[in-house]
Amino acid sequence: MHTHRHRTRPTHRLVAGAAVAAIGLGTVWVAAPAQAAEQTVEGASFVWGLNGYAQKGIFGPWSYKNLTGDAAQLVGSVSGGTQSEYVVDPVPATSFPAEHAGKTPNAVKFTEGSGTYDADTHELALAWSGSYTVNAYPAQFGAPDEIYANPQLVVEADGSGSFSAEFTLGAGIDMSGNPVDEQSYGRLDLVTFSPGSVDVVDADTVRITPDFQGIEVDPADSSPQTRNCVASGTATGWWGSWAPEFVNTLPGSVRPHFYSTGCGGMQDLKPALPIDVTYAVDAGPVDPGGPGEPEEPGEGDVPIDVTVPEVEEPEEPGEFVWTIEGGTPAVSLGTATVRDGSFVASGVLPKVTITDTRAGQPAWAINGSVSDFASGSKTFSGKYLGWGPALAGDNTVGAGNGRVVVAGEGEGLKASSTLASAPAGHPKGSVQAEAAIDLRLPLDTGAGDYTGVLTLTAVG
Numbered sequence: 328m329h330t331h332r333h334r335t336r337p338t339h340r341l342v343a344g345a346a347v348a349a350i351g352l353g354t355v356w357v358a359a360p361a362q363a364a365e366q367t368v369e370g371a372s373f374v375w376g377l378n379g380y381a382q383k384g385i386f387g388p389w390s391y392k393n394l395t396g397d398a399a400q401l402v403g404s405v406s407g408g409t410q411s412e413y414v415v416d417p418v419p420a421t422s423f424p425a426e427h428a429g430k431t432p433n434a435v436k437f438t439e440g441s442g443t444y445d446a447d448t449h450e451l452a453l454a455w456s457g458s459y460t461v462n463a464y465p466a467q468f469g470a471p472d473e474i475y476a477n478p479q480l481v482v483e484a485d486g487s488g489s490f491s492a493e494f495t496l497g498a499g500i501d502m503s504g505n506p507v508d509e510q511s512y513g514r515l516d517l518v519t520f521s522p523g524s525v526d527v528v529d530a531d532t533v534r535i536t537p538d539f540q541g542i543e544v545d546p547a548d549s550s551p552q553t554r555n556c557v558a559s560g561t562a563t564g565w566w567g568s569w570a571p572e573f574v575n576t577l578p579g580s581v582r583p584h585f586y587s588t589g590c591g592g593m594q595d596l597k598p599a600l601p602i603d604v605t606y607a608v609d610a611g612p613v614d615p616g617g618p619g620e621p622e623e624p625g626e627g628d629v630p631i632d633v634t635v636p637e638v639e640e641p642e643e644p645g646e647f648v649w650t651i652e653g654g655t656p657a658v659s660l661g662t663a664t665v666r667d668g669s670f671v672a673s674g675v676l677p678k679v680t681i682t683d684t685r686a687g688q689p690a691w692a693i694n695g696s697v698s699d700f701a702s703g704s705k706t707f708s709g710k711y712l713g714w715g716p717a718l719a720g721d722n723t724v725g726a727g728n729g730r731v732v733v734a735g736e737g738e739g740l741k742a743s744s745t746l747a748s749a750p751a752g753h754p755k756g757s758v759q760a761e762a763a764i765d766l767r768l769p770l771d772t773g774a775g776d777y778t779g780v781l782t783l784t785a786v787g
Contacts, residue, residue, distance in 0.1 A: 365445050368451075374401065377389070381463070385463070388406050393459070397457040400459070403431035411431055416742075439456070452479070452480070452482075454480075471500075471509075475517075490518050494511075494514075501580065515573045516570040517570055518599045531605050531607055533750065539597070542567040543568065553594075556590035556594070567598065569586065647787070652677040660673060676781075680758075681724065681747065683756070688752050693760060693786075694729075697709040697780065698782075702773070705773040707772055710737070710738045712740045713733045713736075719760070
């Protein structure tokens, strides 16, 4: 058994072999990091780039203005800025425009958020003060501003949740050229997210991927939602919507920016971009207990009080240890067979045991990525490998399994993906992680005995 005691970021390499004529697959996801003991949260922040549509627009990137309170704008290189704090991959990893690959998006950042973190239910609630205003149209159109104030994030016990704000539509000119007055709609869920949408980035930060795919909306006075998109060429096959309550509140001039009215092209820029949330939990002060009641002083007595606290033993630093069952054995996928128009093969990742007893309970994650496969001069991309992470045995460390990665979709397992993770403040303990490995290749893959390398890396 191969063991690592972790203070830096060690790496394991597993050899995955397959006798094939071809194989292929794609990416999908699942998992939510577990939460831990009830604590107060102060100084939380989030950064968000809205969606890919806002980074391109019909008339260029949307404008941000009138930021108030704890809100600030991060100007990305899509608009000639230099922000590097918030970085996202382009379509098909997110909705960020592929033509802007290598650039950074415009984003809004809120700081000084506060809230609670429930130990028993693993729920998280954060709130921020301030507002930001966006407009998709040049000023000469007089289009009403969209004003978003006092955002809130809620994460439920199962890892699902919502991101909301108080929404106001400013005064302006509607699409018919008629003046409209400012109107406030109260708090609306802008986006929701499902279990498995929260990924650990580092010890204090998580990245939340909002829902879009498959969410149905029926706008009363706008184009009907398109629900029959399929992946073809550069088109992702995405169709869906932001939170229907929010979409149905928007005016017809901007509503189509947030739900599918067609397939491919600009439609692939409509899903919400990830929300990066940074927070630290505070266990609060420890009450050492007060002194006992003094006896009533007698005549001529002068009371003198002193409190002697218990000597607290320093907390052991603990350690982060992870091992792969059997060391670093080769994973055989066997001989590929033909099924549903593809070569397919499968195998099982050896169990990975993670134990974390470190003081402070920092977040951690075990991530994996695979190289391309080769057989002599013949190769095929690692994107055709996927996995389905799961946890086994007792989970005493409050971990969550990573997202399912579907072979052949997007970058598959060629892009780094989480096998298992736990957020900051998790209990001390251990867990075992495993994964079913799948390979799905096109039928024109050349015959041969192919070998690739799956690399596991601990972060945290």
